[in-house]
Amino acid sequence: MGDQTHNLSFILDPKGPTLTYEDRPIPHLRSPYDVLVNVRYTGICGSDVHYWTHGGIGTYIVREPMVLGHESAGVVVSVGDKVKSLKIGDRVCMEPGVPCRRCVRCKEGKYNLCVDMAFAATPPIDGTLAKYYTLPEDFCYKLPEGISLEEGALMEPLSVGVHIVRQAGIKPGDSLVVFGAGPVGLLCCAVAKAYGASKVISVDMNEERLDFAKKYAATQTVVAQKESGEDAAKRIIEAGELGLGADAIIDATGAEPCIQTALHALRTGGTYVQGGMGKSEINFPIMALCTKEITAKGSFRYGSGDYTTAVGLVATGRLSVKELITGKVKFREAEAAFQDVKAAKGIKTLIEGPADSSVVVGNGENAASS
The missing domain is CATH 3.90.180.10 (Medium-chain alcohol dehydrogenases, catalytic domain)
Incomplete structure (x- = not known):
């Protein structure tokens, strides 16, 4: 040895x-x-x-x-x-x-x-x-x-992305917004695209990372700004031509403003997944959660089949x-x-x-x- x-x-x-x-x-x-x-x-x-x-x-x-x-x-x-x-x-x-x-x-x-x-x-x-x-x-x-x-x-961070996207229930034709263009956010974009999402919108404050996201897997990018959650949601919906809102939104930041914006940017009956960790307690728009009957899920690491899926996505060329x-x-x-x-x-x-x-x-x- x-x-x-x-x-x-x-x-x-x-x-x-x-x-x-x-x-x-x-x-x-x-x-x-x-x-x-x-x-x-x-x-x-x-x-x-x-x-x-x-x-x-x-x-x-x-x-x-x-x-x-x-x-x-x-x-x-x-x-x-x-x-x-x-x-x-x-x-x-x-x-x-x-x-x-x-x-x-x-x-x-x-x-x-x-x-x-x-x-x-x-x-x-x-x-x-x-x-x-x-x-x-x-x-x-x-x-x-x-x-x-x-x-x-x-394959480890990719498996995290696989698990998050599975939690979001992404299927062909869905529209998805991902907050955060770090490694996990980028990989969520890539997995969602491989799963057939028609729109994958990356949101971040770092324009350099957004440029990378657009070349890598996002179909569109939006620069985050300091504004109310409702105003930010309107801007994302308009920029992405999302109609009544996104089918699913993933937060890979853990930042309170992103979470607030996400719940406003979802369509009725949409799915929200918390993939990033932040403060232990935050304020979020509970009325939007209730009246839109949003499905909200946490996501923690990876589970059965996620690593196998990650390796398979790369091996078959569906994701790089x-x-x-x-x-x-x-x-x-x-x-x-x-x-x-x-x-x-x-x-x-x-x-x-x-x-x-x-x-x-x-x-x-x-x-x-x-």
């Missing part, structure tokens, strides 16, 4: 807080159904940066040094005795949350709502920004030859994620990726390695050491 002496990991130490590196033990397979993955690429999520800058998210507080990262892909380097679907050398994307599999929510197929979920880089669970990481085989998805490991790292990768850094330069995300630079920055140079990946190429 190459270097057996260490498992180089990128750590958030809450004392400071500081970002640092640490040699940790190579994790053991905890079950005969587990696999050990040499992590090759990891994207940085806003939640990782939030833990770094704020020390916690809601009730999840970083109290002890924690490995960051959860958007990863890598190469299988060891498998348990009962693993059947994967072998050493397979390239996989990694679903970073493992549920208990025993509770009512798990049994009814909504394992993303498991209260005992062990999710990477959510305190106190360590994340995937390490040389090696273990997961059950059914939470590792083999990448087809046409999908690179870099693209594989984006390459365009979102706007930067890559070596593992020892990981803090630079965090600084980029904090400064809202680019769309998605990937951290490379550290690779196990002895491993031969599925396409027959030796991995370069990072």
Whole structure:
């Protein structure tokens, strides 16, 4: 397995807080159904940066040094005795949350709502920004030859987009407005378009990101302005020629003004999905919710089938994620990726390695050491 002496990991130490590196033990397979993955690429999520800058998210507080990262892909380097679907050398994307599999929510197929979920880089669970990481085989998805490991790292945010769009019930011919042109908002646009939405309108304050959205997946864009929710809704409806309002609206920002605007911009009987997290409590137009008989849903991570769908969308060419990768850094330069995300630079920055140079990946190429 190459270097057996260490498992180089990128750590958030809450004392400071500081970002640092640490040699940790190579994790053991905890079950005969587990696999050990040499992590090759990891994207940085806003939640990782939030833990770094704020020390916690809601009730999840970083109290002890924690490995960051959860958007990863890598190469299988060891498998348990009962693993059947994967072998050493397979390239996989990694679903970073493992549920208990025993509770009512798990049994009814909504394992993303498991209260005992062990999710990477959510305190106190360590994340995937390490040389090696273990997961059950059914939470590792083999990448087809046409999908690179870099693209594989984006299957995590794409799965979030798939889940949100499924919550919205998008079908061919629907009109959709997406607030927020960050990675998740952009991927929601792309998934909705792949699902047959006729109008996909991206709304954001950042015109540079809106330009990207228009080239990537949005059929139209609208620049957000400081105005009342009702006025903003009228402007979006007019700009998008939405008639009585959009069939569905997704908020990928968590910003109160966007949520207020969204409920005004929906048609009667429309569907609203909250995909972005913001303040724990907000004001919203309850009369619009009631009188329009709006269906309002939350969306949390991803559930059964979402990762498989994400991989399939990319493998069949119905959706592309390459365009979102706007930067890559070596593992020892990981803090630079965090600084980029904090400064809202680019769309998605990937951290490379550290690779196990002895491993031969599925396409027959030796991995370069990072």
